[in-house]
Amino acid sequence: MRHESVSVTGVTTGQSPLFTLSGVKKSFGSNLVLDGIDFELLPGEIHALVGENGAGKSTCLGLLYGLHQPTDGEVQRNGQQVRIESPSHAQALGIGCVFQELSLAGGLSVAENIFAGRAPSRFGVVDWPELRRRAEALLAEFDLSINVSQPVDSLPISTRQIVEIVKAISMDSQILLLDEPTSALTPDEVDALFKVLRKLTAKGIGIVYVSHHMTEIFAIADRISVLRDGKKISTTPTGGTSQGKVVAEMIGGAHPGEVERSDDQLGDVVIEVEGLTSPDHFMDVSFGVRSGEILGVAGLLGSKRSEIMRSLVGLMHGHSGNIKLRGKSANFHSLRDAMRAGIGYVPEERKTEGLFLEETLYNNLAAASLDKHTRFGLIRRRSVMEASERAIKAFGVKTRGPEEIIGSLSGGNQQKIMLAKWLERAPDLLIIEEPTKGVDVGAKFQIHTELQRRAAEGMAIIVVSSDFPELVSLSSHILVVHEGRVMGDVAAHDATEDSLLQMAAGLSANGGRPSAPLQKGMNP
Amino acid sequence: MSMAINGDLAVKKSPMQRILRAFIDIRELTLLFMIAIIIIVMANLNPYFLSFSNFRALSVGMAPTAIIVIGMAILLASGGFDLSVGSVMALSSTVVAMLMLAGYSIPVAVACSLVLGAVVGFSNGLLVTGLGINPLIATLGTMSIARGIALVLTEGFSLSSLPKEFGWIGKATMGGLPVLVLLTMVLILIFDLAVRHTRFFRQVYFIGANEKAAMLSGIHVGRVRVIAYMLTGILAALAGVLLASRLMSGTPTAGNGIELQVLAAAVIGGASLRGGEGTILGAFLGVVFVALINNSMTMLAVSIYWQMIVIGAVLVSAVALDMLIRGRRN
Numbered sequence: 001m002r003h004e005s006v007s008v009t010g011v012t013t014g015q016s017p018l019f020t021l022s023g024v025k026k027s028f029g030s031n032l033v034l035d036g037i038d039f040e041l042l043p044g045e046i047h048a049l050v051g052e053n054g055a056g057k058s059t060c061l062g063l064l065y066g067l068h069q070p071t072d073g074e075v076q077r078n079g080q081q082v083r084i085e086s087p088s089h090a091q092a093l094g095i096g097c098v099f100q101e102l103s104l105a106g107g108l109s110v111a112e113n114i115f116a117g118r119a120p121s122r123f124g125v126v127d128w129p130e131l132r133r134r135a136e137a138l139l140a141e142f143d144l145s146i147n148v149s150q151p152v153d154s155l156p157i158s159t160r161q162i163v164e165i166v167k168a169i170s171m172d173s174q175i176l177l178l179d180e181p182t183s184a185l186t187p188d189e190v191d192a193l194f195k196v197l198r199k200l201t202a203k204g205i206g207i208v209y210v211s212h213h214m215t216e217i218f219a220i221a222d223r224i225s226v227l228r229d230g231k232k233i234s235t236t237p238t239g240g241t242s243q244g245k246v247v248a249e250m251i252g253g254a255h256p257g258e259v260e261r262s263d264d265q266l267g268d269v270v271i272e273v274e275g276l277t278s279p280d281h282f283m284d285v286s287f288g289v290r291s292g293e294i295l296g297v298a299g300l301l302g303s304k305r306s307e308i309m310r311s312l313v314g315l316m317h318g319h320s321g322n323i324k325l326r327g328k329s330a331n332f333h334s335l336r337d338a339m340r341a342g343i344g345y346v347p348e349e350r351k352t353e354g355l356f357l358e359e360t361l362y363n364n365l366a367a368a369s370l371d372k373h374t375r376f377g378l379i380r381r382r383s384v385m386e387a388s389e390r391a392i393k394a395f396g397v398k399t400r401g402p403e404e405i406i407g408s409l410s411g412g413n414q415q416k417i418m419l420a421k422w423l424e425r426a427p428d429l430l431i432i433e434e435p436t437k438g439v440d441v442g443a444k445f446q447i448h449t450e451l452q453r454r455a456a457e458g459m460a461i462i463v464v465s466s467d468f469p470e471l472v473s474l475s476s477h478i479l480v481v482h483e484g485r486v487m488g489d490v491a492a493h494d495a496t497e498d499s500l501l502q503m504a505a506g507l508s509a510n511g512g513r514p515s516a517p518l519q520k521g522m523n524p
Numbered sequence: 525m526s527m528a529i530n531g532d533l534a535v536k537k538s539p540m541q542r543i544l545r546a547f548i549d550i551r552e553l554t555l556l557f558m559i560a561i562i563i564i565v566m567a568n569l570n571p572y573f574l575s576f577s578n579f580r581a582l583s584v585g586m587a588p589t590a591i592i593v594i595g596m597a598i599l600l601a602s603g604g605f606d607l608s609v610g611s612v613m614a615l616s617s618t619v620v621a622m623l624m625l626a627g628y629s630i631p632v633a634v635a636c637s638l639v640l641g642a643v644v645g646f647s648n649g650l651l652v653t654g655l656g657i658n659p660l661i662a663t664l665g666t667m668s669i670a671r672g673i674a675l676v677l678t679e680g681f682s683l684s685s686l687p688k689e690f691g692w693i694g695k696a697t698m699g700g701l702p703v704l705v706l707l708t709m710v711l712i713l714i715f716d717l718a719v720r721h722t723r724f725f726r727q728v729y730f731i732g733a734n735e736k737a738a739m740l741s742g743i744h745v746g747r748v749r750v751i752a753y754m755l756t757g758i759l760a761a762l763a764g765v766l767l768a769s770r771l772m773s774g775t776p777t778a779g780n781g782i783e784l785q786v787l788a789a790a791v792i793g794g795a796s797l798r799g800g801e802g803t804i805l806g807a808f809l810g811v812v813f814v815a816l817i818n819n820s821m822t823m824l825a826v827s828i829y830w831q832m833i834v835i836g837a838v839l840v841s842a843v844a845l846d847m848l849i850r851g852r853r854n
Contacts, residue, residue: 065740067740086742087739087740087741087742088742088743088744090742091742097740099740103734103736103737103740103741104733104734104737105729105730105732105733105734105737105738105800106733106734106800107729107733107800107801108726108729108730108733112726116730116737116738116741116742116743117723117726117727117730117738117741117742117743118742119723119726121722121723124722124723124724125721125722125723126721126722126723126726128721167741
């Protein structure tokens with residue numbers, strides 16, 4: 001597989017690689033995480049590394065950035081065998097890395113952050129004007145206008161991400177490792193980032209690009225390597241494969257197809273909302289969800305979609321209008337009231353709102369349904385354990401068992417448990433926000449399947465998401481909100497990502513211009 | 525195409541608003557302002573307050589605290605702290621006295637006790653970075669051990685009849701100002717500049733703000749932390765030597781409880797237990813502020829017990845105010 005002559009866009013073939021991994025193995029204890037990986041990066045190439053969480057991508061990046069050392073196999077830099085001992089060693093070898101989690105010091109200036117620990121100095125004293133000049137020069141190279149003297153925590157997250165990337169570039173890296181660089185960026189910013197990346201590759205810098213976003217990968221990568229369970233499945237030029245094929249390779253089977261939906265399976269109306277209005281947030285919101293139906297709610301940041309949901313479940317008050325649950329008026333004072341009435345609410349932020357990160361999987365799972373597992377005031381451990389095992393099996397959660405601390409699971413697996421926690425209550429109406437935010441394709445597929453299965457069993461589900469393709473493939477109806485107003489209520493099979501975006505951005509109401517329907521089931 | 529990403533969303537403000545903002549944002553300015561108010565009020569309440577002798581007593585009294593707060597502020601900025609400073613101060617004051625009484629020359633005795641301070645700091649650093657023990661527990665342990673050693677060495681008694689020349693640093697004056705105070709000012713100035721402008725000390729802020737990120741940025745986190753603890757130990761030992769010189773005795777019970785006063789002063793001066801924040805000047809002004817309040821209350825004949833209550837309230841209010849301002853800004 002190595003050194004094959006591939007035709008890579010923008011890369012002359014036959015160049016010697018910037019680095020090569022050959023037969024690299026890595027185990028943590030008895031746990032084999034990488035099992036004989038061959039991987040190479042050519043100058044000027046963007047090489048995407050994809051795989052489900054736990055496939056070994058992060059470990060690969062960690063090996064190249066000196067966070068781990070391989071148990072077996074060889075790492076070569078410019079043809080010479082190396083053992084990368086530490087991040088500073090990696091930097092000395094011209095390897096820069098941008099991690100998924102932001103790694104900036106909030107109170108310090110942009111300029112100082114870019115040159116963290118490497119500020120230009122004379123006799124140990126920092127040369128501030130020079131520091132600013134260099135930071136500005138770097139930013140200017142990428143047409144960025146950021147005031148380098150302002151503290152990083154005064155910047156929006158997306159800008160911090162850019163600063164982070166500039167920081168990695170500032171080390172004169174020939175190799176750049178990017179782990180989910182676009183997770184906090186808007187589409188415009190992603191475009192801008194891609195321009196930056198293309199400028200870098202034009203200078204001969206090679207980029208390893210780890211991402212879950214297939215569309216982005218297919219837009220930017222020259223080659224794609226797929227990892228699964230610590231093994232490399234394939235390396236192909238982007239032109240020679242398709243999104244469906246890559247996803248299939250990632251999850252190791254047929255790629256997720258569309259689950260058939262039909263309207264005649266729908267039951268009674270579970271929730272009916274009429275003219276819901278909250279003066280500071282939203283106006284005249286009306287919709288209904290029937291048993292067995294999945295209603296999608298599409299909205300961008302600031303659309304007040306969460307506020308609407310929070311008003312339904314008793315977390316926000318001060319609204320007028322009618323909410324009817326199974327025909328009865330339902331104005332809840334608290335989430336507990338709503339839960340008792342048969343509503344489940346899965347919040348958006350799993351780390352801060354949804355989970356007890358330092359608790360075990362089983363405690364997290366049981367947290368919303370303690371009544372069910374309690375007899376005579378005592379929690380029945382066996383019942384909790386059985387429920388945990390069921391959830392682990394139903395969702396294919398990758399874990400050592402119910403005793404594992406939830407915070408040590410991958411994001412996708414955490415998300416599954418957070419959902420399972422609410423499904424445990426078997427609510428009549430499940431409201432879930434951003435069900436697949438930051439999870440990989442496999443987990444996304446499993447979460448979607450489970451939601452569809454529950455709907456088929458008669459649950460009414462409201463899915464709030466800014467991932468519009470997700471809504472199109474998952475729901476039967478989509479309610480589009482913009483700045484607290486309903487812009488449209490469209491049948492999913494008539495909706496396109498584009499028409500939804502138009503409405504969500506407030507550019508058109510109910511429909512927008514028609515265009516080809518989105519390819520369903522293909523959106524990772 | 526220039527990317528429209530700029531966090532500078534702040535609405536244009538009038539110069540007056542900006543000055544006000546700076547006063548609230550820059551802790552040093554806020555404290556200077558408060559200190560000025562105390563001085564003005566006290567000058568009117570008690571004429572003796574503004575006298576030279578009161579200021580000399582005040583500044584000599586707070587010199588050891590001011591020297592120790594330098595190390596504490598650096599540690600706090602790195603996300604750590606050190607409870608053993610008071611004990612190290614006592615240990616070094618007894619060790620320097622014992623060595624001189626045993627016939628060693630003054631420079632040798634002083635050097636030895638500073639090295640001892642460095643050793644305690646080094647152990648603290650190793651416990652915290654090497655073994656990963658929480659700084660609270662690690663330095664609580666060394667605090668007890670160091671104090672214990674000082675008491676064992678002296679069997680609890682103070683050591684007096686030290687060589688006369690040793691008293692020079694603690695008692696001499698230059699141009700009317702106590703050498704002790706001048707030395708403290710010089711140290712504050714040097715360390716404030718160093719922490720603001722040297723590459724080594726800037727790393728401390730990265731570590732305090734986000735340790736993992738600092739490591740990923742190629743900063744030698746462990747090394748920097750250990751050096752910060754050593755520096756704190758040396759400064760605490762220096763404070764002990766200076767105290768011994770001023771009192772002309774080695775006192776194993778010296779500096780009891782000073783670690784908490786120092787912590788409080790540093791936090792009032794803008795440091796945070798979360799790390800990544802604070803300056804030496806701010807911490808020093810915190811010491812001055814607390815010392816002035818104590819001094820004022822003594823002059824107004826407020827009982828020492830009430831003084832404790834007031835200092836506690838000041839600490840909590842300073843931090844609460846800070847949280848409120850931050851909360852509003854976010």
